[in-house]
Amino acid sequence: MSTRRRRRNPGVAYSDVTGTLRERTVDALRDPTLADNLRTAGDSWGAGREVMKRDFGFDEMRDRARDIRRSNIRNMPALLAELQSNVRASGGVVVRAADADEACRYITDLARARGARVVAKSKSMATEEIKLNEAMEHAGLEVVETDLGEWIIQLANEHPSHIIAPAVHLNRDQVAALFREEAGTDDVPTDREGLVAHARVRLREKFAQAEIGISGVNLGVASTGTVCIVENEGNARLVTSQPRIHVAVMGMERVVADWDEAAHILQVLPMAAISQDAANYVSLITGPRREGETDGPEEFHLVIIDGGRGALRGSEFEEVLSCIRCGACLYSCPMWQNVGGQAYGSPYSGPIGAIITPLLEGPSSPGSRDLPFMSTLCGACGDACPVGIPLPDLLVRARARSSSPAKRKAGLAFRVWSLLWRRGVTYRLTMIGWRLALRIRGRGGWVHRLPGPGSGWTKVRDMPSKWPPRR
Amino acid sequence: MSTPVEQMVQSLARRKATVELARPGDAGRAAAVWMADQGIVRAVLADDPVVDAIRLESALRAAGIDVLRWPVAMGRREVLGLEGPEDVCGVTVPTLAVAERGTLVLEASVGHGRGLDVTNRHHVSLLMADRVVETLGEALARTFADGRPVPSAVSLVSGPSRSSDIEKISTLGAHGALTEHVVIITP
Amino acid sequence: MRVLLMRTCLSDAIAPKVWKATRRALERAGVEVKVPRGQTCCGQPAWTAGHPDQARAVARHTIKVFAGSDEVVVPSGSCAGMVIHAYPELFAGQPDEEDALDLALRTIEFTQFLAKHDLDPRAKACGALTVHDSCHMLRVLDEHESPRAALAKVPGCEVREMAHADQCCGFGGVFALNFPELSGRLGEQKAQAAAATGAPEVVSCDLGCLMHIAGRAHRTGIPIRARHISEVLGS
Numbered sequence: 001m002s003t004r005r006r007r008r009n010p011g012v013a014y015s016d017v018t019g020t021l022r023e024r025t026v027d028a029l030r031d032p033t034l035a036d037n038l039r040t041a042g043d044s045w046g047a048g049r050e051v052m053k054r055d056f057g058f059d060e061m062r063d064r065a066r067d068i069r070r071s072n073i074r075n076m077p078a079l080l081a082e083l084q085s086n087v088r089a090s091g092g093v094v095v096r097a098a099d100a101d102e103a104c105r106y107i108t109d110l111a112r113a114r115g116a117r118v119v120a121k122s123k124s125m126a127t128e129e130i131k132l133n134e135a136m137e138h139a140g141l142e143v144v145e146t147d148l149g150e151w152i153i154q155l156a157n158e159h160p161s162h163i164i165a166p167a168v169h170l171n172r173d174q175v176a177a178l179f180r181e182e183a184g185t186d187d188v189p190t191d192r193e194g195l196v197a198h199a200r201v202r203l204r205e206k207f208a209q210a211e212i213g214i215s216g217v218n219l220g221v222a223s224t225g226t227v228c229i230v231e232n233e234g235n236a237r238l239v240t241s242q243p244r245i246h247v248a249v250m251g252m253e254r255v256v257a258d259w260d261e262a263a264h265i266l267q268v269l270p271m272a273a274i275s276q277d278a279a280n281y282v283s284l285i286t287g288p289r290r291e292g293e294t295d296g297p298e299e300f301h302l303v304i305i306d307g308g309r310g311a312l313r314g315s316e317f318e319e320v321l322s323c324i325r326c327g328a329c330l331y332s333c334p335m336w337q338n339v340g341g342q343a344y345g346s347p348y349s350g351p352i353g354a355i356i357t358p359l360l361e362g363p364s365s366p367g368s369r370d371l372p373f374m375s376t377l378c379g380a381c382g383d384a385c386p387v388g389i390p391l392p393d394l395l396v397r398a399r400a401r402s403s404s405p406a407k408r409k410a411g412l413a414f415r416v417w418s419l420l421w422r423r424g425v426t427y428r429l430t431m432i433g434w435r436l437a438l439r440i441r442g443r444g445g446w447v448h449r450l451p452g453p454g455s456g457w458t459k460v461r462d463m464p465s466k467w468p469p470r471r
Numbered sequence: 472m473s474t475p476v477e478q479m480v481q482s483l484a485r486r487k488a489t490v491e492l493a494r495p496g497d498a499g500r501a502a503a504v505w506m507a508d509q510g511i512v513r514a515v516l517a518d519d520p521v522v523d524a525i526r527l528e529s530a531l532r533a534a535g536i537d538v539l540r541w542p543v544a545m546g547r548r549e550v551l552g553l554e555g556p557e558d559v560c561g562v563t564v565p566t567l568a569v570a571e572r573g574t575l576v577l578e579a580s581v582g583h584g585r586g587l588d589v590t591n592r593h594h595v596s597l598l599m600a601d602r603v604v605e606t607l608g609e610a611l612a613r614t615f616a617d618g619r620p621v622p623s624a625v626s627l628v629s630g631p632s633r634s635s636d637i638e639k640i641s642t643l644g645a646h647g648a649l650t651e652h653v654v655i656i657t658p
Numbered sequence: 659m660r661v662l663l664m665r666t667c668l669s670d671a672i673a674p675k676v677w678k679a680t681r682r683a684l685e686r687a688g689v690e691v692k693v694p695r696g697q698t699c700c701g702q703p704a705w706t707a708g709h710p711d712q713a714r715a716v717a718r719h720t721i722k723v724f725a726g727s728d729e730v731v732v733p734s735g736s737c738a739g740m741v742i743h744a745y746p747e748l749f750a751g752q753p754d755e756e757d758a759l760d761l762a763l764r765t766i767e768f769t770q771f772l773a774k775h776d777l778d779p780r781a782k783a784c785g786a787l788t789v790h791d792s793c794h795m796l797r798v799l800d801e802h803e804s805p806r807a808a809l810a811k812v813p814g815c816e817v818r819e820m821a822h823a824d825q826c827c828g829f830g831g832v833f834a835l836n837f838p839e840l841s842g843r844l845g846e847q848k849a850q851a852a853a854a855t856g857a858p859e860v861v862s863c864d865l866g867c868l869m870h871i872a873g874r875a876h877r878t879g880i881p882i883r884a885r886h887i888s889e890v891l892g893s
Contacts, residue, residue: 026840204646208553225621233645233647238586241585241589241590263608266607281627281628286621289623338843374836380824399706402708422718427698431670454835457834457838460874464869467673469873
């Protein structure tokens with residue numbers, strides 16, 4: 001095997017995405033199944049959120065959640081040092097990876113050194129971000145996503161459409177078809193319970209075979225060196241208990257100071273994400289199995305990823321580091337509700353994804369620079385966020401920061417606009433010109449086609465040339 | 472104003488777990504009866520004083536249920552239920568429980584496998600009534616108190632396994648146990 | 659009581675009736691209204707498009723035009739939101755930061771002004787209608803009641819609430835031009851929700867939303883008319 005390593009700069013946005021962002025939204029809008037599935041998901045989330053507020057005091061918990069996370073980010077270096085020290089004291093290994101390359105290399109080297117062939121994975125946005133599956137498959141490993149939704153989209157060879165519910169855009173019939181193909185038989189149930197039972201058996205085979213289990217980390221608790229993994233299905237329990245080696249991949253900002261803080265965030269997270277006061281399973285893992293224990297991994301490796309996060313501390317975007325990846329902003333977003341997560345072309349979709357993808361990639365990255373513009377700035381996301389991230393404001397800042405030929409063109413237009421509109425006289429002249437043009441082009445009180453930048457308007461709407469608008 | 476145990480009973484119902492209260496003298500038989508009703512043929516018990524105190528092992532044998540005690544000498548496939556009988560029950564002993572959420576706190580130790588509640592199809596938990604606290608904060612503060620050795624794994628378990636991935640509607644039994652039955656042992 | 663009236667560039671461009679009706683409503687309620695000459699725009703289009711320097715240049719002019727101590731009333735939740743919420747950020751560290759903050763404190767959306775001073779514009783009667791809450795009103799200004807309180811004083815006015823009333827209409831300023839299809843889809847959903855109330859018209863505090871909803875409704879044949887709330891209150 002060659003020792004010269006190929007330099008990889010995978011970026012965050014998916015590399016197999018085609019077309020422009022706008023084209024992908026148009027494709028998504030043409031899909032009626034997608035629209036129905038997203039609407040069901042969105043309505044259900046909305047109803048659940050009302051219950052959380054009314055019966056479980058969700059709103060009252062948000063201020064404290066925000067304060068905790070802000071404090072975590074302020075103290076991030078010290079907390080990470082404490083976390084690291086305590087993980088090591090419990091017999092675990094800690095690796096600080098500067099970027100995707102370093103993280104993937106560590107994990108694939110480990111797998112090679114241990115002679116691993118099969119890797120069982122539970123859901124981790126961080127591993128999607130660093131494209132770990134790709135790196136492991138490239139290294140000859142069989143990687144199996146064990147989270148039901150992630151397994152489904154792995155079979156479909158698709159990208160997830162939501163942080164928490166990745167297969168939310170597929171319905172039961174679509175899932176049954178994928179299972180039939182995977183199992184190589186038509187003898188697959190078509191009811192919901194049957195499909196789940198089928199998946200249970202197929203995935204248990206993988207838990208039995210895997211030498212390495214890879215999980216994400218919802219929170220790292222510095223005071224005891226504990227990683228917290230929150231889930232509903234139980235696959236992370238099996239990923240972190242059955243294989244001999246457990247690798248936990250954590251974004252560096254996911255650290256809290258102590259159990260007081262962890263308790264609060266662990267309560268807020270399921271309320272925000274799935275509108276439940278508790279997730280089914282929370283695993284609190286500190287290092288490998290202890291002397292005399294007969295189940296649990298013999299090795300525990302914590303890979304802490306920077307990937308551009310550290311640079312955000314102290315910047316005007318620092319607040320995005322508070323994010324606990326609940327996915328609420330996605331569900332609340334009218335854009336996401338209509339086009340789904342895949343149109344964003346990044347593992348992080350929705351409002352948070354539209355901000356952090358270009359931040360982690362660079363403001364002129366073609367894969368992500370348009371993302372902050374795919375928003376009406378309606379503010380529903382800011383309302384939904386359990387840790388008070390001012391998402392709409394950050395979207396505007398992200399727009400100011402972005403750089404592209406289209407933006408430079410618009411910049412020239414706004415230069416002219418500002419020259420004309422900073423004086424009453426020239427403003428008045430443009431208004432006279434505009435109103436004249438409307439009157440000339442108007443038919444029955446409507447203009448059906450505007451030229452230049454206005455064509456975006458009249459592609460789908462008429463422009464009233466008289467007010468109130470005629471019927 | 473309900474007691475922690477009363478609150479725990481309500482919360483467990485909300486989580487779709489089943490629960491019964493029993494005195495120490497009856498708890499072993501109660502658990503055995505529940506398991507026999509489910510068609511359970513084998514039980515894997517935590518190696519814990521509570522299990523002995525309620526004489527669960529003999530009650531299970533009397534009900535014709537095969538008994539194994541942790542640690543078990545079994546390959547991974549059998550642990551996961553891919554081989555051997557399907558209707559196997561893991562029996563756990565929580566260190567604490569959280570009344571407001573219906574959460575069981577299970578600690579991994581030499582006598583208590585970390586996967587007991589989740590590798591088997593069924594899960595019975597023997598909860599001492601005086602181990603029920605009201606809030607998650609309290610449970611975590613006690614579990615990770617200064618001076619106490621930090622367990623390798625603590626599992627917070629809140630109701631039977633469920634997945635919302637198919638049409639975003641809760642579906643039981645994706646990976647963990649399909650059932651959860653809690654026997655609260657009252658004095 | 660005297661106020662300065664901010665006309666808004668959208669009203670100047672599409673519907674001067676709107677700012678005139680606002681003035682009429684205020685005067686009928688006993689308020690003296692001054693409409694400063696030479697006023698232009700709050701700068702929002704450039705701000706949300708990611709060109710803060712251009713936004714600031716135009717906003718600077720607005721700050722000068724509206725200098726003084728009177729309250730500045732504006733028939734737009736969007737423009738009020740811009741001045742109140744964004745000017746502090748836009749002018750942070752600038753030489754005229756104090757003037758910007760001063761204007762931000764004096765600026766108020768039209769129906770909020772009516773509610774604050776408990777004013778009755780003595781509007782003529784109107785019939786059934788539905789109210790579209792713009793996102794700026796709802797989330798930036800945190801306001802749901804003031805348009806309804808104002809309409810409650812209009813004889814015969816029957817407000818029928820639409821389903822998914824807090825969902826964005828899809829206008830979003832430059833978004834309408836950059837992502838027309840998605841914008842149109844949201845506008846259609848809003849127009850349908852409005853029409854489904856059975857009311858013949860939708861009113862709002864924001865002209866941008868109304869242009870978009872009406873424009874999409876006309877293109878797709880959804881039977882709903884649109885008017886700015888000032889036109890009802892200043893009828």
